[in-house]
Amino acid sequence: MIGKKIYRFTEIDSTQDFAKEIADEAEEGTIIIAEVQKKGRGRLNRVWFSPPGGVYLSVILKPPLSQNFFPPISLLASIAVAKAIKKLGLNPSLKWPNDVLLNGKKVAGILTETNSKWKAVILGIGINANLDIETFPEELRETTSIKKELQKEIVIDNFIKDLEYELNQVYFLFIESRLAYILKEWKSFSQMFNRRIEVRTPTEVIEGKAVDLDEDGALLIEMSDGSLRKIIAGNVKIL
Ligand code: BTN
Numbered sequence: 001m002i003g004k005k006i007y008r009f010t011e012i013d014s015t016q017d018f019a020k021e022i023a024d025e026a027e028e029g030t031i032i033i034a035e036v037q038k039k040g041r042g043r044l045n046r047v048w049f050s051p052p053g054g055v056y057l058s059v060i061l062k063p064p065l066s067q068n069f070f071p072p073i074s075l076l077a078s079i080a081v082a083k084a085i086k087k088l089g090l091n092p093s094l095k096w097p098n099d100v101l102l103n104g105k106k107v108a109g110i111l112t113e114t115n116s117k118w119k120a121v122i123l124g125i126g127i128n129a130n131l132d133i134e135t136f137p138e139e140l141r142e143t144t145s146i147k148k149e150l151q152k153e154i155v156i157d158n159f160i161k162d163l164e165y166e167l168n169q170v171y172f173l174f175i176e177s178r179l180a181y182i183l184k185e186w187k188s189f190s191q192m193f194n195r196r197i198e199v200r201t202p203t204e205v206i207e208g209k210a211v212d213l214d215e216d217g218a219l220l221i222e223m224s225d226g227s228l229r230k231i232i233a234g235n236v237k238i239l
Contacts, residue, residue: 002029002059002171003164009034014041016111016124019058023120028062033160040126043111049140053130053147055156059123059167063175067114071216073121074098074112075186076174080166081108081125082189087162090149094189096210096219096236100127105144125163129154183213192238197221201234210236 005027012018012034019032034057037050050056061073078098085092085100085107093101100108111124128145130153136143147153173182187193192210199206199221206229208221219231 002061002167003031005030007032011036011038013037013039015056015058016041016113016122019060019122019124020113023060023122026060026120028060030060031057031164032060033057041111041124042109042126048109048111048126049136050126051131051135053132053153055125055127055129055160055163057125057160059125061121061123061171062119063121065175065177067119069177070112070114070121071218072174072179072182073123074110075213075217076170076182077110077112077123077125077167078108079182079185079189080163080170081110081127083166083170084159084163085127085146088146088150088154088159090146092189093191094186096190096192096213097217097233102144102146102149105142107144107146107149129156129159179215183215183217186213186217192236196239198237198239199231199234200237201231206231206234207239 014037015032015034036052037056040048040050040056042048075098078094078100081100082092082094090102095101098110099106108127112121114121128143130147131145133141133145133148195210197210208223211222212220214220221229221231223229
């Protein structure tokens, strides 16, 4: 069960790194939460700005499945975050592969890391909860926070409990291999399907119509000649 054991820190370098250190011995579902991270990490080696007021947590997952089945974990985490935010009365959307947006701006990010040694997935979630975006470094001001969108602060502990609940719900579906349902839920939070999009991958820029996700969570795009392309990583812009 996710959240049966929780480590809480007022300050840490990165919950993700601590989770990796204890991953071998830790029980499945162990959560590491910090109020502040000094070396928070985002995807693609970016820094994750982690001042007080945000939610920074990592979950150690040990799914009883082969590692080939791990890719959808970041999709399911983004669904859980979106649902917890929706409960606050906001209207989140998801941007492929796993950013959570409010009013088109990023409010939360997910980082999943695994390797064959740990046989575990470290699921990192960073949420701009009670943050004032004006205090963010210049290059990060294009993001938003729950506080900004709601015009008030939330009770972080209650929010984390809701998030735990949602994570448990969707993780259970994953263990039960109910992938089709998870993909359907993810798609219901996304605004890109049946629209023209541009995807920037590390090597090229691709334009086409977003048609679906495959069972690994890869994005399927219909090209102008009618062929389908499968995209595993990239940055999406709706045109
Ligand atoms: C992204 O780039 O969108 C992913 C951000 C993930 C940030 C979280 S905060 C908790 C955990 N610890 C880290 O150092 N990173 C992740």
